[in-house]
Amino acid sequence: MSAVPPNKPKLTPQEQENLTAYLDHELDDAGAEQVTAALSRRAEVRKEAETLRKTWELLDYLPRPQAPKSFTEQTLTRLSSTKGILLQQGMKWRRYAIAGWAACLLTAGAFGFWLTYSLGREPEVVEVLAPQTDVIPVFDTTHTETVSTAPETKLARKDVKDIKAGQRLLEAQKRNERLASQAGRLYFKVRKKINNEEEERLMKLSKEGGGLPYLAAIIELAHKYKIPLIDPNEANSGTPAKTNKKAVGKGNPTGE
Amino acid sequence: MQPIGKTSQAFAIQDPDVRLMLRVRNEDQAAFQELVTKYQHRLIGILAHLCGSADEAEDLAQEVFLRVYRARADYHPQAKFSTWFFTIANNVALNALRRKRRKPSYQLDPLVSNSGTQSARPEEALVHAVSTEPDRRMRHQELAKVVELALSQLNERQRLAVVLNKFEEMSYEEIATVIGISAKAVKSLLSRARTQLRDILRTYVETELMDDSQVTPIIMEPHP
Numbered sequence: 001m002s003a004v005p006p007n008k009p010k011l012t013p014q015e016q017e018n019l020t021a022y023l024d025h026e027l028d029d030a031g032a033e034q035v036t037a038a039l040s041r042r043a044e045v046r047k048e049a050e051t052l053r054k055t056w057e058l059l060d061y062l063p064r065p066q067a068p069k070s071f072t073e074q075t076l077t078r079l080s081s082t083k084g085i086l087l088q089q090g091m092k093w094r095r096y097a098i099a100g101w102a103a104c105l106l107t108a109g110a111f112g113f114w115l116t117y118s119l120g121r122e123p124e125v126v127e128v129l130a131p132q133t134d135v136i137p138v139f140d141t142t143h144t145e146t147v148s149t150a151p152e153t154k155l156a157r158k159d160v161k162d163i164k165a166g167q168r169l170l171e172a173q174k175r176n177e178r179l180a181s182q183a184g185r186l187y188f189k190v191r192k193k194i195n196n197e198e199e200e201r202l203m204k205l206s207k208e209g210g211g212l213p214y215l216a217a218i219i220e221l222a223h224k225y226k227i228p229l230i231d232p233n234e235a236n237s238g239t240p241a242k243t244n245k246k247a248v249g250k251g252n253p254t255g256e
Numbered sequence: 257m258q259p260i261g262k263t264s265q266a267f268a269i270q271d272p273d274v275r276l277m278l279r280v281r282n283e284d285q286a287a288f289q290e291l292v293t294k295y296q297h298r299l300i301g302i303l304a305h306l307c308g309s310a311d312e313a314e315d316l317a318q319e320v321f322l323r324v325y326r327a328r329a330d331y332h333p334q335a336k337f338s339t340w341f342f343t344i345a346n347n348v349a350l351n352a353l354r355r356k357r358r359k360p361s362y363q364l365d366p367l368v369s370n371s372g373t374q375s376a377r378p379e380e381a382l383v384h385a386v387s388t389e390p391d392r393r394m395r396h397q398e399l400a401k402v403v404e405l406a407l408s409q410l411n412e413r414q415r416l417a418v419v420l421n422k423f424e425e426m427s428y429e430e431i432a433t434v435i436g437i438s439a440k441a442v443k444s445l446l447s448r449a450r451t452q453l454r455d456i457l458r459t460y461v462e463t464e465l466m467d468d469s470q471v472t473p474i475i476m477e478p479h480p
Contacts, residue, residue: 017447024421026428026443054461055454059422061399062407065310067296067317075292075318082322 010044019049023056182230183215190218193225273337281328292321298424299345305419306349307356308408316352320345335433338424343434346416353412399460406456414449417442 011019015038021027022035038045068074191199198221205214222229273294279287299320303313323344333340407415413435420426420434428442435442454461 013447016451017443020447020450021428021443024428024446051454051458051461052450054464055450055457056422058399058403058457058461058464059407059418059453061396061403062305063400063404064297064301064423065304065313067300067314071296071300071314071317072289072292075296075321076289078318079288079322079325 011048015045016048019045020052023049023052183218186222186227186229187218189227190221190225193227194221271333271336273341274333277324277328277331277333277337277340280325281331288325291324295321295341299341301423302342302416302419303345303349305404305407306412306416307352312352316345316348320348323348336430339426339430339433342420342424342426343436346434349416350412402460403457406453409456410449410452413437414445414452417445418449418453421446 018027018031018035019038022032027035035045039049187202191202194202202214202217202221205217208214219229221227273291276287276291276294280291296317299317300310300313303316303320304310307313307316320341324341327344331340407418410418416435417431420431421428426434428439428446431446432439432442437445
């Protein structure tokens, strides 16, 4: 037997498909009519149809294995044993699912806690040493700067990238140092003029902690004895050249 | 009991096996047993031709029934039950064949195992089998082997399409659903398969035609 049949029918692949479909009753009316016409006209189509039909019939010789008698019973037994396995697998998966859910909940909880803590907490502060001398209001004729009377102690966030806060703090420190120096100089000038009673008052205020009352008393005495509050030399050289006047005001004590 | 939709109801009315499967879906164990009993021979017959071994076919058939049982809750009839059932069978068989290809094992050629001769090319083996068995009583047995061998020369899809068409009398549309291709592709697939079978069995077919005492011109059945 050769692979290529000697008298291969001269049917196109389309005709071959239609002929097979015709034999299987799978063609529509128009297609069936075409094949019927070809069968009546062409001998090679008739021969091919007959060969295909005979070939198809030969498949009836194929062995048809039957299931053994015990097949149903075996299948049901296998099913019942599999059911147990499936149940176990189900339980196993259920355990995995529960563990998974628990892990998800824990993770979500931890994340939520972190989020709440990091967003809602008070900013961490660093205690910054206050200047030795409290800030006092200082006025002079040449300088219109209003200096904050609030103690510029504290407040820079340790973990915040607020560069301005650091700068403000530095400026406040410098300002305080300058004013402390002015207050010291004023005190020495005032001390030369004051009487004993006034000196005792100053001493008393100093012992009570100094601060604003003490410095206010010095300023009061300076006014009394017509001592300029700010040394003209110092005023010309030490005062910051640039001051944001708009930012400094009543409602914005820190000038921020 | 789960409710069924209109399509499912329509199929349930037409197809008793759909009704049976719906009972299985509702945890009716007796219905499942009935289903196994009803389909076991058909299924093993199909699977044996797909995988080439009756023992393996039995094992696969059990696997198919187990899958059917596992899938019962999701069963919503959209076609004849047999179409759905053989789709599962096809999947199981294809998986088995893939596994087999990954782990090939030596199998005796059915013709060689009987004759004890060395394996020949299928076509040569067919000629040998036909020409050396003139006895009519033995002819049926021998024909079975010849045709089985010819069928084994087809590829998996062709083989499945042929056996479903031949033994399950499935339409092209149903075969298409089982295999997962178009009906047009099934038409082409079956045409090639039958042409290939004709070529392999040509000598025998011609002998048969000549042996026929009454060789009548082909009379086609009226087309429906």
